[in-house]
Amino acid sequence: MTAIIETADLTREFTVRDGPRRRRVTAVDGLTVRIEPGEAVGYIGANGAGKSTTIKMLTGILVPTRGTVTTCGLRPVKDRRRLARQVGVVFGQRSQLWWDLPARESFRILAAIHTLTAATERARTDELVECLELADFLATPVRQLSLGQRMRAEVAAALLHAPRLVILDEPTIGLDVLSKQRLREFLIAERRTHGTTLLLTTHDMGDVERLCDRVLVIDRGRLAYDGDLPGLGRTTGAERVLVLDLAEPSPDLVGISATRHLSSEAHGLRQRLAFDAEATTAARVFAAVAERAEVLDFTVEEPDIEDVVRRIYAARR
Numbered sequence: 356m357t358a359i360i361e362t363a364d365l366t367r368e369f370t371v372r373d374g375p376r377r378r379r380v381t382a383v384d385g386l387t388v389r390i391e392p393g394e395a396v397g398y399i400g401a402n403g404a405g406k407s408t409t410i411k412m413l414t415g416i417l418v419p420t421r422g423t424v425t426t427c428g429l430r431p432v433k434d435r436r437r438l439a440r441q442v443g444v445v446f447g448q449r450s451q452l453w454w455d456l457p458a459r460e461s462f463r464i465l466a467a468i469h470t471l472t473a474a475t476e477r478a479r480t481d482e483l484v485e486c487l488e489l490a491d492f493l494a495t496p497v498r499q500l501s502l503g504q505r506m507r508a509e510v511a512a513a514l515l516h517a518p519r520l521v522i523l524d525e526p527t528i529g530l531d532v533l534s535k536q537r538l539r540e541f542l543i544a545e546r547r548t549h550g551t552t553l554l555l556t557t558h559d560m561g562d563v564e565r566l567c568d569r570v571l572v573i574d575r576g577r578l579a580y581d582g583d584l585p586g587l588g589r590t591t592g593a594e595r596v597l598v599l600d601l602a603e604p605s606p607d608l609v610g611i612s613a614t615r616h617l618s619s620e621a622h623g624l625r626q627r628l629a630f631d632a633e634a635t636t637a638a639r640v641f642a643a644v645a646e647r648a649e650v651l652d653f654t655v656e657e658p659d660i661e662d663v664v665r666r667i668y669a670a671r672r
């Protein structure tokens with residue numbers, strides 16, 4: 356199968372002024388990655404790590420200094436027009452809607468640009484208006500919309516032509532909890548219904564947890580991790596935590612294989628045990644505890660992803 360995105364040694368340098376001198380900055384440094392159709396990939400990294408520069412090369416806005424890139428089987432710079440028909444891009448901090456027009460008018464203009472037939476335009480607009488709950492403010496000039504309303508309209512605009520690949524740059528930035536949830540649910544449904552490939556950059560780990568089955572971590576232009584989310588925790592030795600509610604006050608649960616006793620509350624009625632997910636499982640730890648005490652309830656806390664990413668950066672310094 357043809358990859359949706361394929362890069363080899365993709366590199367982009369900039370020359371920046373540093374007082375009177377000039378200095379070369381390598382924003383993206385030898386990126387080699389392949390993303391298959393239908394994947395949902397989180398592209399994460401600190402400020403200045405190289406995420407936006409990568410996206411600009413994937414979409415043909417920037418020419419690579421070195422290396423190759425194909426997006427939807429096309430060369431982004433050379434085939435930029437053809438590529439635009441297959442890709443939708445959403446920038447959380449930049450609008451592609453006409454500010455003084457109602458979103459409905461922007462959709463009409465975009466449908467014309469993408470040369471959608473009248474029937475396709477109607478069906479797709481109806482679908483997006485329903486799924487993104489746009490009906491109440493379709494006729495309102497965009498400048499009067501709230502941020503959450505505008506973002507939903509932005510997403511509809513970027514997806515109007517049913518692109519195979521949707522690239523979202525910080526799509527949930529500044530949104531309240533409910534708006535974030537709505538947007539994430541929409542993206543999940545869009546992917547399920549249309550097999551859309553999602554690539555999103557975000558500083559919000561909730562986006563990655565809810566939406567993505569693969570994570571790429573970029574650090575100073577270089578790929579620092581490529582894999583699934585649980586694996587990200589394991590690479591840094593981050594621990595999972597078993598929280599146990601016991602039937603009776605109990606001494607600290609120490610000495611259980613591959614665990615570390617973290618805390619006891621209420622005379623040992625609630626205890627927290629950290630365990631290394633490589634060395635044991637929650638079930639094994641639970642069974643060992645159950646031999647010592649009656650367990651009423653338990654939960655497993657996963658490693659905090661932001662903490663995991665911080666650890667990755669720290670380990671590479």
Ligand SMILES: Nc1ncnc2c1ncn2[C@@H]1O[C@H](COP(=O)(O)OP(=O)(O)OP(=O)(O)O)[C@@H](O)[C@H]1O
Pocket residue numbers: 369370371380381382400401402403404405406407408409
């Ligand atoms: N046009 C440019 N000219 C000079 N340097 C640039 C240019 N664009 C990006 N850079 C530099 O390249 C590096 C990567 O920037 P980039 O915007 O890709 O990072 P990012 O991961 O998207 O950051 P953020 O999360 O802050 O958006 C930074 O050091 C940045 O200063």
